[in-house]
Amino acid sequence: SGSKDDGLLPKDKKKPKKIMPNFFLAIRVSNPQIHSAIKIVQDSITTYNEKLTPALIPLATLHLTLMVIHLENDEQIQKAKEVLNQCKISLDPILQNSALTITFSGLDHFNHQVLYVKALGGEEVLKSVVNIVRETFTKEGIPSTDRREFSPHLTVMKLSRKPMLRRKGIKKIPEESYVSWVDMSFGEESVNSLHLCSMNKKKEKDGFYKCEATVTFIDTANEPASTEAENTRGEVDEAQELNSTGDEEQEATSSSTALCDENAGEASKMLRKTLLMRRISPRS
Ligand code: AMP
Numbered sequence: 704s705g706s707k708d709d710g711l712l713p714k715d716k717k718k719p720k721k722i723m724p725n726f727f728l729a730i731r732v733s734n735p736q737i738h739s740a741i742k743i744v745q746d747s748i749t750t751y752n753e754k755l756t757p758a759l760i761p762l763a764t765l766h767l768t769l770m771v772i773h774l775e776n777d778e779q780i781q782k783a784k785e786v787l788n789q790c791k792i793s794l795d796p797i798l799q800n801s802a803l804t805i806t807f808s809g810l811d812h813f814n815h816q817v818l819y820v821k822a823l824g825g826e827e828v829l830k831s832v833v834n835i836v837r838e839t840f841t842k843e844g845i846p847s848t849d850r851r852e853f854s855p856h857l858t859v860m861k862l863s864r865k866p867m868l869r870r871k872g873i874k875k876i877p878e879e880s881y882v883s884w885v886d887m888s889f890g891e892e893s894v895n896s897l898h899l900c901s902m903n904k905k906k907e908k909d910g911f912y913k914c915e916a917t918v919t920f921i922d923t924a925n926e927p928a929s930t931e932a933e934n935t936r937g938e939v940d941e942a943q944e945l946n947s948t949g950d951e952e953q954e955a956t957s958s959s960t961a962l963c964d965e966n967a968g969e970a971s972k973m974l975r976k977t978l979l980m981r982r983i984s985p986r987s
Pocket residue numbers: 766767768813814817851852853854856857858861863
């Protein structure tokens with residue numbers, strides 16, 4: 704947009720403007736089994752109403768947000784990178800050796816606007832990680848732009864992705880579109896790195912957000928730790944890579960993207976089988 708939000712109070716009498724986040728700290732969720740399970744839910748939503756498709760989150764961007772922040776310029780981005788490295792020092796003892804595995808299970812929503820998978824297993828460790836990250840960034844002058852308490856979630860759909868939907872009369876995510884899957888087990892993600900991501904910059908080739916920095920927590924029995932800013936991410940979701948070239952295109956192709964990764968395909972098949980056997984009947 705043309706008007707720059709510098710986070711300062713406007714000179715006229717209007718209410719102070721809400722500071723909009725443009726970067727976030729996140730855990731990437733890349734386990735193909737989780738992707739396959741989410742795809743089942745997303746397909747179900749598309750089948751229920753095709754118009755909801757643009758609100759689905761592309762599998763290649765799946766993540767768990769730890770904190771949202773506003774960074775005004777390159778200098779502040781640089782500062783945030785340093786703060787993330789500082790967090791790493793406190794987080795190493797907690798996250799080394801894959802000590803945090805998050806279990807994703809069940810669906811819930813924020814005010815019928817955001818549909819997400821609940822992050823259950825590992826919640827306590829996850830909360831202490833978030834506390835360290837939030838406290839360190841705040842202490843270094845980069846506070847969260849969101850006052851809400853941390854509520855661990857993996858977003859699979861949000862209406863705010865497409866304001867057009869609201870104009871077309873879709874004001875809520877219809878529960879009937881996903882009710883069959885509310886008790887579904889989605890799988891586990893082992894946490895080995897944290898990313899500082901840009902909300903607005905063009906996505907990476909693999910479809911994930913542009914990361915300004917990544918800190919990696921290693922298995923102390925293996926190689927030395929890395930705090931490199933690039934090339935430290937996990938696997939690539941190939942189907943998404945082939946399909947996404949930029950934000951708009953990605954939004955357009957996201958939900959129709961087929962998982963062509965072999966493992967994901969296999970996992971998907973097995974999962975579908977298990978789920979069909981376990982599938983609960985829709986609530987009345
Ligand atoms: P993401 O961080 O990409 O998973 O997006 C989550 C969405 O849910 C964002 O639009 C947030 O503003 C919103 N959100 C996050 N936490 C809460 C919360 N505790 N209550 C309501 N909405 C939330």
